Amino acid sequence: MQVLAQQPRRAAPLDRLSWDHLRLLLVLAESGSFRSAALVAGVSLNTLRTKIDRLECQIGGQLIERSVEGVRLTQDGSELVSIAREMRALGKTAERVQIGAAAVRDTQIKIAVTEGLGTFWLVPRVVAFREENADIQINLRCEMTTPDVLFRDVDIAVQLVKPTNPNLIVQRVGTLHIMPFAADSYLRANGTPVSVEDAQRHTLVWLDGDQ
Structure with a gap:
């Protein structure tokens, strides 16, 4: 005599379950109750x-017990x-983060930079940045004074002097080369220097x- 037994149903992995069903x-x-839940x-x-019913089939077991008093x-x-x-x-947490990120994006960033770097190096990069981030306004302050980033005088400073405050995030972005120039009339009158001395x-x- 053979005994036939029904194979137990395998429960679906949680990542396969529909959030709508859950x-x-x-x-x-x-x-x-079903009636109240349907209204909500x-x-x-x-x-x-x-x-x-479909969720119970996926889980492979009973999730609720029905009675005249409702469900349990x-x-x-x-x-x-x-x-x-x-x-x-x-x-809900992810939604709050997304809303916060959207609020941050819809803002203005104040950047301080020296005059030469601001005109010839940073402005072309700001144009490219704005093409991909049109909702962010860039406020450039081009001057030779050292800004106060710590107290939010500006948000970002591109400067020649390395900050020493440990509370600031410092990142080297490049090397600036300084070269001397002279007018032809000056060199004819004073000669061309050939050494530092x-x-x-x-x-x-x-x-x-x-x-």
Whole structure:
């Protein structure tokens, strides 16, 4: 004699479960009845029952017990509802982060930079940045004074002097080469320097500033 036994159904992995089905189970658990849950979820009574039945098939077990007084969660149902509550909380957290990120993006960034770097190096890069981030306004302050980033005088400073405050985030972005220039008339009158020592006897014009 052969004994035939039905193979137990395998439960679907949690990542295969539909959030829509889990959400409806959560609403059902919090409402206490199919009729109330259908009204809260904005679906028909038949749709709600069909999706709960489908979720039970995916889990491979009973999630709720029906009675004239309403519905009551089984142990599997209680565990799944707890997971659904965590997912809902994470979803709300992600939504708040997204709203916060959108608020940050819709803002103005103040950048301080020296005059030469601002005109010839930074402005072309700002144009390219604005093409991809049209909602961000860039306020450039081109001057030779050292800005106060720590107290939000500006948000970002591109400067020649390395900050020493440990509370600032410092990143080297490049190397600036300084080269001397002279007019032809000056060189004809005073000669062309051939060494650093030779240059010391020449007249130098230097732009003075904090940096």
